[in-house]
Amino acid sequence: MNLLSIFLGMIGGPQVIVIIVVVLLLFGGRKIPELMRGLGSGIKEFKNASKEEDKEDSKKDPS
Numbered sequence: 001m002n003l004l005s006i007f008l009g010m011i012g013g014p015q016v017i018v019i020i021v022v023v024l025l026l027f028g029g030r031k032i033p034e035l036m037r038g039l040g041s042g043i044k045e046f047k048n049a050s051k052e053e054d055k056e057d058s059k060k061d062p063s
Contacts, residue, residue: 026036 024032
């Protein structure tokens, strides 16, 4: 079994609430939207870069 699936299987409702509280205490309510916006734009850039790489690979390998 994968270690990640074991770890995710052990996370329940109370653990998620504790994680959210800790994040709020560390960053504060005002920084959370900025962090999420940055995370979203990073994911968007990653997806765009992977799509561009796939297009380049398909152009190089016409098989």
